[in-house]
Every structure is written in C-alpha cells, then in structure tokens.
Amino acid sequence: MALYSDLRGSIILVTGGANGIGEAMVRAFHSQDAEVYFCDLDKDKGARLSVELGEGVFFRKVDLTKEREICHWIEGIGRNRERIDCVVNNAARDPRIPIESMDSKQWDNLFQSNLKACFLTCRESLKWMKGPHGSIINFSSITFHIGPSDMSAYVATKGGVIGFTRALAREVGPRGIRVNTLSPGWVMTERQLKEFVNSSVKRQIKKDQCVPKLIQTEEIAEVALFLAAEASRAITGQEILADRGWAYS
Numbered sequence: 001m002a003l004y005s006d007l008r009g010s011i012i013l014v015t016g017g018a019n020g021i022g023e024a025m026v027r028a029f030h031s032q033d034a035e036v037y038f039c040d041l042d043k044d045k046g047a048r049l050s051v052e053l054g055e056g057v058f059f060r061k062v063d064l065t066k067e068r069e070i071c072h073w074i075e076g077i078g079r080n081r082e083r084i085d086c087v088v089n090n091a092a093r094d095p096r097i098p099i100e101s102m103d104s105k106q107w108d109n110l111f112q113s114n115l116k117a118c119f120l121t122c123r124e125s126l127k128w129m130k131g132p133h134g135s136i137i138n139f140s141s142i143t144f145h146i147g148p149s150d151m152s153a154y155v156a157t158k159g160g161v162i163g164f165t166r167a168l169a170r171e172v173g174p175r176g177i178r179v180n181t182l183s184p185g186w187v188m189t190e191r192q193l194k195e196f197v198n199s200s201v202k203r204q205i206k207k208d209q210c211v212p213k214l215i216q217t218e219e220i221a222e223v224a225l226f227l228a229a230e231a232s233r234a235i236t237g238q239e240i241l242a243d244r245g246w247a248y249s
C-alpha cells in the first residue's frame with residue numbers, strides 16, 4: 001500500500017466503516033497514521049474494529065437516516081478536534097427490488113440512506129473543513145453506467161451522488177476543498193459474496209472486465225487514500241471508476 005505522508009495526523013471521517021469497503025478504508029487510513037472517525041449501524045462490528053485497531057480509531061453508532069444523529073456525531077468530532085480534513089461518504093444500501101413491487105416508502109428510504117445522508121454529512125463536515133486543503137469522497141457505483149434491472153432506485157441515488165458531487169466541487173473549490181466521486185466496480189465484500197456472487201457470477205464478472213481479476217476491498221481503499229491525499233490535488237469534480245475496465249469495455 002502506498003504511503004502518503006500528508007495523511008499522517010489528518011482527521012478522516014468514514015461512514016459505514018464497520019463492513020465491506022468501509023472497513024477496508026478504516027484500516028487503510030489507520031495504516032497512514034491518520035485519525036479515523038467512523039460510524040455505522042452495526043454496533044458490534046464497529047466496536048470490534050475500533051478495539052482491534054486501537055489508538056487513533058474512533059467508532060460511533062450512527063443511523064445515517066437520522067439527521068440529528070449525523071449532526072451530533074460530526075459536531076462532537078469538530079468541537080473536539082477543531083478541524084476535519086477528509087470525509088468519505090461510503091455507507092449505502094443496494095437492495096434488488098423490481099419496480100412493480102417497490103413501494104414509495106422503500107424508494108424514499110433508499111434516497112434517505114444513499115443520497116440525503118451524503119448531503120447532510122457534507123453540510124455538517126464543511127463547517128469544520130477550514131482549508132487550505134480538504135477532500136470529500138462520495139461513493140457512487142458502476143451500476144450508474146451499466147443500469148442493471150431491479151436496481152432502479154439504487155442507481156437513481158447513485159446518479160444523484162454524481163450530480164451532487166459535481167456541483168459541490170464548484171461551490172467549495174474556492175476554499176481549497178476538493179469533492180470527487182469514487183465508483184467501484186463489483187467488489188468482493190463479505191456481503192456480496194454471501195448474497196449475490198456465486199462461481200458463475202464470478203466467471204461473468206471476469207468476462208465483463210478488461211482485466212479478468214476480481215476486485216478486492218483493499219483496492220478501492222487504495223483509491224480513496226489517493227483521493228484524500230495531496231497527490232490528487234489536481235483532481236476535483238470527477239468521477240473515478242475503479243472497475244477494472246467494465247463500464248466502457
């Protein structure tokens with residue numbers, strides 16, 4: 001894993017950091033000696049991870065569909081540390097629901113956890129992002145480019161993330177804060193492997209990608225490190241696809 005010396009001691013927030021790609025990012029930022037504040041609904045996994053990593057890693061149970069919980073979490077960090085350097089909006093849900101059986105409550109809930117939470121986390125964190133540098137990384141998905149069936153609401157939320165990111169990059173750019181979208185391809189998280197990825201799906205993924213090798217969570221975490229670090233200072237308002245060349249192959 002690359003070492004970015006400017007990340008040492010920086011204050012990093014990660015949402016949904018107890019599992020999957022989020023967990024890999026918590027580990028990766030910790031390995032750079034950053035101070036990592038992560039939240040999740042999964043209290044047991046979050047607490048276990050923060051105990052395992054020890055110094056410099058702080059977990060809080062937050063339900064990102066609750067505005068008050070987001071505000072309390074971020075205000076606590078801001079007041080304590082008096083600055084925030086990087087925010088990673090990673091948490092999301094990706095249910096498969098055919099359009100005919102999706103009710104409007106399910107649609108609204110998905111927008112709340114996948115898009116509104118991203119807006120609220122940015123708004124609250126920006127109060128403490130004082131520049132001259134800062135990085136916000138919002139997670140979208142390869143599905144925005146592929147458009148798979150039974151995922152219309154999820155894909156709509158992820159399209160929203162890309163639009164939100166582009167406009168926010170323009171708005172906060174004058175303060176030295178960069179905002180980018182990170183869109184993973186199909187990543188072999190514990191949950192994806194349990195629920196969706198069997199051996200025939202693996203074969204198909206390898207055929208769809210330019211490079212036929214399954215993507216692991218640590219590889220996405222490495223891209224997040226780059227986007228957080230000054231090494232990527234010329235990049236803002238962009239969508240970075242980390243999909244081994246699936247979307248446009």
Ligand SMILES: NC(=O)c1ccc[n+]([C@@H]2O[C@H](COP(=O)([O-])OP(=O)(O)OC[C@H]3O[C@@H](n4cnc5c(N)ncnc54)[C@H](O)[C@@H]3O)[C@@H](O)[C@H]2O)c1
Nearest residue numbers: 016019020021040041063064065090091092139141186187
């Ligand atoms: N895994 C993939 O193949 C893949 C592909 C493309 C995009 N993505 C995106 O990457 C990001 C991470 O995905 P993942 O596969 O690691 O997910 P995951 O399901 O493995 O982990 C997501 C974490 O977010 C937490 N979370 C969900 N809703 C929450 C809420 N309301 N409040 C607090 N925490 C909440 C969950 O508890 C979980 O720990 C998501 O934005 C996802 O859309 C993933």
